[in-house]
Amino acid sequence: MVAKSSLRLAENIAGNFYVDQSCIDCSTCNWLAPESFKGAASNSFVHNQPDSAKSIRQAQKALISCPVGAIGTEQKTAIDAQLRFPDLIADNVFHCGYHAESSFGATSYFIQRQAGNILVDSPRFAGALVKEIERMGGLDIMFLTHRDDIADHQKYADHFGCQRFIHIDDAVSSAGEVEHKITGSEPFEIDDELVILPVSGHTKGSACLLYQESFLFTGDHLAWNIEAQNLRAFRTACWYDWSIQTTSMKTLLDYKFEWVLPGHGRRINLPAAEMQKSLVKCIEWMG
Ligand code: SF4
Known part of the structure; x- marks a missing residue:
């Protein structure tokens, strides 16, 4: 390519x-x-x-x-020596780059932490990225937000021996092999820093991951919309049920977060109170 x-x-x-x-x-x-x-x-x-x-x-x-x-x-250009993926976003949260065509270019993220490193959704299994993840301590957990953004998850699981999580309603095709399939609509704590929040709607088994009550990884449930200058769900890319997605969006109001890190679309960092206001506006718009 x-x-x-x-x-x-x-x-x-x-x-x-x-x-x-x-x-x-x-x-x-x-x-x-x-x-x-x-x-x-x-x-x-x-x-x-x-x-x-x-x-x-x-x-x-x-x-x-x-x-x-x-x-x-047009000209052969040396890659900037400072450019490296995973690329730092904030604190210990990184953008993986190397988007996969099989996920229609979805963004994946890496969290480096003492309690075990995490990959959120799957990038391409690219040699340079894999080496860098090895250098940063490898992978312990892989969280898959929904069935569309799983790309090369099996290769990462085989290489790093990480434990994968997905909602059972999206455990289709190769995601059927995932180690942990969560059920229902209640929050599920992986550990004291990580909570899976099921948010059915975009797909039946869509889920977000909340990290340290600050970073919310949203898959295709929620992103920043530059024209609206507000949070938005993808109305024309809702594959399961818009009304169910509107209801599940409301459940996010119970949580505090300052970052929205989506699979598609733009990420956003706002003070928690402003994020909450933006989410309320998004829910009003959805209704
Ligand atoms: S829109 Fe996507 S596929 Fe097209 S050039 Fe940009 S990154 Fe590549």
């Missing part, structure tokens, strides 16, 4: 970075490097050539993360 200059999309502005025709419009590059990439009707393109060290690094993060290798450069 390497981008081809001969397939460069016409919308790209002239210059080194480009998106080619293999783009599947997953929007990863748009939120990861918005200075350089933008979405059009059915693909993304380069609207500004990155020209500072920071913007070049962000564009290179998008290039590495692109699930289909649709981002390329």
Whole structure:
């Protein structure tokens, strides 16, 4: 999967970075490097050539993360030495990069902690990422938010021997092999820092993971919407039941969190009180 200059999309502005025709419009590059990439009707393109060290690094993060290798450069460009995945977001929470096509480019996350490292949803099983996770202490737990974002979970489980969790209603296909299948709609504590919150709706067995009452990993249940400048669920990508999703969204009001880290779409960090207000607005909008 390497981008081809001969397939460069016409919308790209002239210059080194480009998106080619293999783009599947997953929007990863748009939120990861918005200075350089933008979405059009059915693909993304380069609207500004990155020209500072920071913007070049962000564009290179998008290039590495692109699930289909649709981002390329005309000139051979060395990857920024400071660029490494997992890439720190805050505290001990990291973005894994290396998005998988089989998860339609969903974002996965890594949490490094004394009590055991965690992978939230599955990135591609890429050698460079696997090595870095090994260097950071390996994997103890893998949490799968729902059936669509499981990608290479079996390879990670085989390699690291980690214990996987998924809701039983989404334990379909290869997720049937997952070690721990949670049931029902009640919260499930993995340990005193980690709580699984079942949030049926996007899929029947969708679930969020709350870490340290601060980081909420939401899969495709909830994300930040840039146009609305508010939290939103994906109305046109609700595969199970919108009314059930609205009800399960309300259960999140019982929890305090400052980060929403989604599978698709944009993450957001707000003070807990503002996050709560945004969630209330989202629920009103859903109704
Ligand atoms: S990350 Fe790749 S596939 Fe996704 S929108 Fe950007 S260019 Fe397209």
